[in-house]
Amino acid sequence: MRTPGLGVKQPPPTPVAPRTAAARSRKRDLAISAISLTPEAVRHVSIRIDAQSASTYVDVMVDQVLLAGGLVVGPLFTLTYLAEGAARAHYKPLRHPVSCLALGERGWTQTANFIVAGLLSLAFAVGLWRAGPSHWGALLVGVWALGMLSGAIFPTDPVSGYPPGTPERLEHSTRQGVLHTLLSMVGFVALTAACFVFAWPGTRGWAIYSVASGVLFAATMALAAAAFAQKERLVAVGGLIQRVSVTIAWTWLAVLAVHTLGPDRYDHRHYPPTRNHRCRGPRRDVRGGRRRAVQPGPANSRSLGVVRGVRRGPARRSAVRVRPGYRGQAPP
Structure with missing residues (x-):
């Protein structure tokens, strides 16, 4: 008995075209359409998505407003003390510190400058806590902000003969002067440490800049402290050295704000x-x-x-994954 088809030439198999991106997309669409959704489930999920999207948008906007404080605080503080120093008689910016502007009849302007700078820096620290790469760094920036506020609460003692009629250096420091110096030093140390902490999670260029800023800020602030302690070679340029140090600090904070607000955050x-x-x-x-x-x-x-x-593996395949626990009914 002859087997049917034996010896008959079979036609060649039809070649199968490789699966394209459009074919994968159609397969995915078919998988989605196979899911049975009731109108109640669709409405419930849509409301939930809209509420969470609005909440996320508000959170992002709050982060941006807080982080913007790090951008404006430096220029605002610098322009204020420069204008006030230029309007003061017998005040020498190259010799006298910025804190001395809080003394005298018009000292309220620099006191308000300290308060505004401290509050903006504190808001920036909160923004770094919410959206920054390091909580420890945000805490250190917060300590720096509290140091700025302490400059308004505890005014400094007269330094280098300002206000006029005071000695170059007081024999006995007042209590508020001691607190001003100690709390300011705590803020300076905290900002120096923040430069090193924030250098860790960034790129190589950012790490080099951050570490260099921390080293230069600490070195110039130490030289300014020696000048205000009436070091002969530095006393005439103590105010200039302090201004260079403060400018390094504000510039680093502004760059940190831009770095945190960037699109790669x-x-x-x-x-x-x-x-x-x-x-x-x-x-x-x-x-x-x-x-x-x-x-x-x-x-x-x-x-x-x-x-x-959508899962994309080495072979660039796409797969749809339904949320666990969902079977076409309204979630709890």
Whole structure:
């Protein structure tokens, strides 16, 4: 008995075209359309997404406002003491410290300058705590801000003969003068440490700049302290050295604010990547049969609707993953 088809030439198999990106997208869309959603579930999920998106937007705006304090505090403080120093009689910017502007009849202007600078620096420290790379660094910047506020609460003693009629150096320091010096030194040390702390999580260029700023700030502040202690070779330029030191500090804080506000900011504490997030950059979210870029955030990484993300491995395959526990009914 002859077997059917035996000896008959079979046609060649049809070649299978490689799977393209469009084919993968169609397969993904079919997988999404297979999920049965009730109108109640869709409405509940949409409301939840809108609420979380609005909350995330408000958080980002608050972070930007707080971090902007680090940008404006330096120029505002510098312009104020320069203008006030130029308007004071017998005040020599090259010789006298900035704190001496808080003495005399018009001392309230520099006192207000200390208060505004301290509050802006404190707001900047809060912004660094919320969105910065280091909580320890944010705490150190906060100590620096408290040191600025202490300059308004405890005025300094007369230094280098200002106000007029006072000796070059007092024989006995007052209590408020001692507190002014001690609290200011604590703030200076804290800012120096912050330069080293924030240098760790950045790039090589940022680390070099941050460490150099910390070293130069500490060195110039030590020279200014020696000048105000009536060191003969430095007393005539003590005010200039202090202004250079303060400018280094404000410039570093402004650059830190720009560095934190930049587009590459990514806080892993507040915005942890999901298990499906294997690539850098914005995650690809699939919802409603469309693909769109979604920036990582609390609303996107925890509850972005039904589909949580797209997995992209070495072979650049795409897979849809339904949120665990969801079976087409309204979530609790």
